[in-house]
Amino acid sequence: MSNNVIEVKNLVKRYKGTKKLSIDDISFSVKKNEFFAFLGPNGAGKTTTISILTTTLGKTSGEVKIAGLDINKHDRAIRKKIGIIFQKPSLDIQLTAEENIRFHACIYGVFNYMPTFKLMPKAYRDKVMELTKVVGIDSDALFKSVKKLSGGMQRKLEIVRSLIHTPEVLFLDEPTQGLDAESRRSLWKYIDKVRKQLGTTIFLTTHYIDEAENADNVCIINNGKIAACSSPEKLKESLLKQELILDAKNRDGLIAELSSLNLHFTVNKHIIVPYNKSPQKILAQLKTELSVLKIHEPTLEDAYIEFLKKNNKMEA
Numbered sequence: 001m002s003n004n005v006i007e008v009k010n011l012v013k014r015y016k017g018t019k020k021l022s023i024d025d026i027s028f029s030v031k032k033n034e035f036f037a038f039l040g041p042n043g044a045g046k047t048t049t050i051s052i053l054t055t056t057l058g059k060t061s062g063e064v065k066i067a068g069l070d071i072n073k074h075d076r077a078i079r080k081k082i083g084i085i086f087q088k089p090s091l092d093i094q095l096t097a098e099e100n101i102r103f104h105a106c107i108y109g110v111f112n113y114m115p116t117f118k119l120m121p122k123a124y125r126d127k128v129m130e131l132t133k134v135v136g137i138d139s140d141a142l143f144k145s146v147k148k149l150s151g152g153m154q155r156k157l158e159i160v161r162s163l164i165h166t167p168e169v170l171f172l173d174e175p176t177q178g179l180d181a182e183s184r185r186s187l188w189k190y191i192d193k194v195r196k197q198l199g200t201t202i203f204l205t206t207h208y209i210d211e212a213e214n215a216d217n218v219c220i221i222n223n224g225k226i227a228a229c230s231s232p233e234k235l236k237e238s239l240l241k242q243e244l245i246l247d248a249k250n251r252d253g254l255i256a257e258l259s260s261l262n263l264h265f266t267v268n269k270h271i272i273v274p275y276n277k278s279p280q281k282i283l284a285q286l287k288t289e290l291s292v293l294k295i296h297e298p299t300l301e302d303a304y305i306e307f308l309k310k311n312n313k314m315e316a
């Protein structure tokens, strides 16, 4: 059996009344427990793809399988196997936190509805307690009306709600849009914990590229086409060089030495020496005493911006 939880083959989407394909023959797969990031500029096709994968939008053609189930035949069964967190919170603020979880669990058919938490089956109560512990919602907040909870706490509640039916895949569509830095960091801490403790596969779309830095794989979609798919490390390696940042009191001496070693370098605030594999070989050859020695590792965001520049030039 395939180890892929998501399989997309030759997926195409043309919205009614439009000529251009919004999704133009894309294929990719995501393995169980993988953290997969789907990146791309505005209008690239991320929301369209995630909407098709979560069964809320029909496709024009192509094959999509979620947890081994074909989206054409098993959309209801697929909905039970996935959890979704959208940009905009979708909680019922008139209800308590626990009631939001309970209604969701009952709609998904995981448990039969009972009018109070205490009357719900033990399995439900245990699951709620387990998940609220993972994300850090205390029992005081659990029984409070949602409108009395802070934005960060509401986000945590959404995670619990999306996981109550133990989904195999958690789809996150720009989940930290509009959150402050602290809430963004803590949300990621909880999502990481959930992935490690429950083995959930994570499918993320985001414009905050740093959030995909720890992803196992990153796919970049541009103009409806998959432009790149690889690990963040490989993407960085293929596009950008690591750099040594050097300086010396005797700067002229260092420059002369780098020139005599035929090393490529640029002089800005400090002296930048790009390198391929190991900086050690370069450092071992230098005799000039260094006053600055730093290594600059490109970020995924650096690589992403560089990639789009090249890709757009190629397409122009």
Ligand SMILES: Nc1ncnc2c1ncn2[C@@H]1O[C@H](COP(=O)(O)OP(=O)(O)OP(=O)(O)O)[C@@H](O)[C@H]1O
Residues within 6 Å of the ligand: 015, 016, 018, 022, 040, 041, 042, 043, 044, 045, 046, 047, 048, 049
């Ligand atoms: N309902 C619709 N009808 C017609 N065209 C649409 C519709 N929704 C999206 N599109 C078009 O499909 C393309 C992909 O849009 P989509 O919203 O999937 O991009 P996105 O990558 O999610 O963008 P963003 O980062 O801005 O959310 C765009 O050209 C968009 O204009």
